[in-house]
Amino acid sequence: MKVNITRYGTKGVLLQWPPIIDEGILSKMTHLIDTIKEEDNILDIHHAYHEVLIQYRNTIQNFNQLKQNLQAALLKHKKVKPTQTTHWTIPVCYDDDFVPDLERYLDRKEIRLSELIALHTRPTYTVYFTGFLPGFLYLGTLDDKLAINRKSKPSRLIKAGTVAIGGTQTGIYPQDSPGGWYGIGYTPISFFNPRLPILTWAKPGDKISFESVEKDRILHIKRAIRKGDYTIKSEKYEG
Amino acid sequence: MKAKLKIIHAGTFASIQDKGRSSYAKYGVPRSGFIDKKSAQRINKILGNKQNAAVLEWTQIGPILQFTKATQIVLSDTTNKTTLNGEPLRAKEIIEVPEGGLLNLGYNPKVVYSYLAIKEGFQTKRVLQSRSMQKGITKSDLLHSKSKLYYQAQQLKISFFKKPTFSLHQPFTDLLARTIDCFPGPEFDLLTEDELQGLEQYFTLSTQRNRMGIQLTELLPNALPSMLSVPILPGTVQLTPSGKLIVLSQDCQTTGGYPRILHLPEKSLAQLSQTTQNVRFRFNIIDYD
Structure with missing residues (x-):
């Protein structure tokens, strides 16, 4: 698979795979990042579906050399120990007490709440990357039947914990934010905490499923989280 | 203390x-x-x-x-x-x-x-x-x-108040440039001749600006295709389907879904950020050697 390597500003390099959402590309990007991330001259690396952006500490002097090194790193079938991935199950309450948009979403899609819940909780979603907000996970892929155009006028406030649908994507707002997606559910699970040594529990390549729970149970989970005695349901496997 | x-x-x-x-x-x-x-x-x-x-x-x-x-x-x-x-x-x-x-x-x-x-x-x-x-x-x-x-808290060193004889208003002179040096962005090559010509006009900054980004007043009508979310950085210039040009600043998101047509190096971004609303400027697009 051809990878296009170009400069990005004075200190950046961009690696581009074909523009598709694909787990094979995700694992190639993750492999490259694992291979090079300890290099001293690299300040930061982040990626989206099909592009990796490397920021170097200093202005790039010899791009051709850098490019060759990256091409070599891409070909390196370094024996990296198989990464352990985790399948997380997120409790969600699909109830308009938590999400003011739910009614509007169901009306516009002309589907029943039970159908929405069935179609939204059925897939196993792959975590592709984090972007938009700290801890906002880009997940693939939503059932086509649930896709809806984003609001033409974004809402001023979508509450932290809102599970939402926008276009063909679904995701969870990790903090209060304006946004153009339709809120369809609520989870009390936190996706990012800058005050903890491990900022987030989910990483690219992990899997996520949603589980429908009643309002009482959600409030119970919320209390348990506050007391620090709640663990997200998860299952580990060698990826 | x-x-x-x-x-x-x-x-x-x-x-x-x-x-x-x-x-x-x-x-x-x-x-x-x-x-x-x-x-x-x-x-x-x-x-x-x-x-x-x-x-x-x-x-x-x-x-x-x-x-x-x-x-x-x-x-x-x-x-x-x-x-x-x-x-x-x-x-x-x-x-x-x-x-x-x-x-x-x-x-x-x-x-x-x-x-x-x-x-x-x-x-x-x-x-x-x-x-x-x-x-x-x-x-x-x-x-x-x-x-x-x-x-x-510090010890007070000298008796204060030397009465100033003048007051400095200006930021550093190199921040007053009217030409903003920049590089082509990853989607630059998708621009047509007409769109490229549009980029040569004078631009001004709109009032839509904050630490996340600065929207330019002038529009650049375009037919660029929609795309998947991609990585972005402070300095990246996005072009929206409605023709808005947005120069991303220090507090910008880490990924975005609009074509990245230009990229401003650190110094150019600081220059533009210190530019007031009514100043006209042009982009000077520099190729990577």
Whole structure:
């Protein structure tokens, strides 16, 4: 698979795979990042579906050399120990007490709440990357039947914990934010905490499923989280 | 000894900034940090601080502050309305602040981002290796009247108030450039001849601007295809389907879904950020050798 390597500003390099959402590309990007991330001259690396952006500490002097090194790193079938991935199950309450948009979403899609819940909780979603907000996970892929155009006028406030649908994507707002997606559910699970040594529990390549729970149970989970005695349901496997 | 800074008035878009968070993009954490790094580092240097010590940044209407203990400060710019206990002040030189000193940073329409450096830097809580205020990271993203700002109390050195003979208004002259050097962005090659010609026009900055990005007034009608979300950085220029050009700034997101047609290096981004609304400028697109 051809990878296009170009400069990005004075200190950046961009690696581009074909523009598709694909787990094979995700694992190639993750492999490259694992291979090079300890290099001293690299300040930061982040990626989206099909592009990796490397920021170097200093202005790039010899791009051709850098490019060759990256091409070599891409070909390196370094024996990296198989990464352990985790399948997380997120409790969600699909109830308009938590999400003011739910009614509007169901009306516009002309589907029943039970159908929405069935179609939204059925897939196993792959975590592709984090972007938009700290801890906002880009997940693939939503059932086509649930896709809806984003609001033409974004809402001023979508509450932290809102599970939402926008276009063909679904995701969870990790903090209060304006946004153009339709809120369809609520989870009390936190996706990012800058005050903890491990900022987030989910990483690219992990899997996520949603589980429908009643309002009482959600409030119970919320209390348990506050007391620090709640663990997200998860299952580990060698990826 | 730590001393508290009382905020009498919070000013407009004032925040504490240092060099920001450079290695958390994979978690979706914005870089943050000084918008005009050179100005901030220069006044830190005058004060004998570490160059990236935390400073106060604001736009045009400066906060009114009261110091509970003596200290030294340096301001990046002043007007004749910038006063300490009613006395005018000079920019870019050490100001001795007595205990109880009341500082009014005034209103400066000529400078977009102004800075105050304090001896040893502001002592707010570091989160993810930085004191830069950011929504979802630090407690608040902007200074407000209840913000808790601390600094290290200092001995008062000399009898204060040399009466200034003049006042400096201008930012550094190299920030006044009317040509903004930039590189082609990853989607630059998708632009048609007409669209490229449109990029050669004079542009101005709209009022839609903040620490996340600056929207240009002029539109660039285009037929670029929609695309998947991709990585972005401060300095990236996005072109929306409706023709809006958005220059991303320090607090921008880490990924975005609009074509990235240009990329401004650090210096150009600082220049543009310090540009006021009515100034016309052009992009000078430089090829990577």
